[in-house]
Amino acid sequence: DIQMTQSPSTLSASVGDRVTITCRASQSISTWLAWYQQKPGKAPKLLIYAASTLQNGVSSRFSGSGSGTEFTLTISSLQPDDFATYYCQQYNPYSPSSTFGQGTKVEIK
């Protein structure tokens, strides 16, 4: 199975900060990579798919990049609504399973 490793596990930041989260795959997944935002008690929300394509309705302050095994999610200017936990997910169609990273919690500094 493909393993996904996110870093950091927790990130403390202030409103207005530029924030970057990294996700590494144990083998190449091309750009079959999605990012989700989850708030406590809520379902995850899709932010980015195909590594860099913004989901409809998602703020342009979110961006994604990468291919192969290394990917990043960047929030250009952190807003109060962005404090949440973020997960990457590989959905490589050539793999028998999908996997999530362990999550990155973005906290208020």
Place this chain on the structure above:
Amino acid sequence: EVQLVESGGGLVQPGGSLRLSCEASGFTFSNYWMHWVRQAPGKGLVWLTRINRDGDSTSSADSVKGRLTISRDNAKNTLYLQMNSLRVEDTAVYFCARGPELRSPLESWGQGTLVTVSS
């Protein structure tokens, strides 16, 4: 409006069984691949299993193979997860989610249903 509503969660003893349901509305259910994902209390998301549009092809995480079985009834717009031989570590919120193709992310999610395995 796209809606996915899970039900069937609750308290079950170790070794017991439970069947979760996910009722879909607001879209053509049979056009979508469907998935189950779970989240133990205070922990991260874990992908469990998926099923194709027709219901004749499934795939599951190794950790749940043989105990958790996904199925669907397109006539009833409903997805199922049959859970057998439940363990304490299966305690989690279970989410259903959809994707238009195998090569798609999970674009819409239900609100989840809590399964507690305890004696």
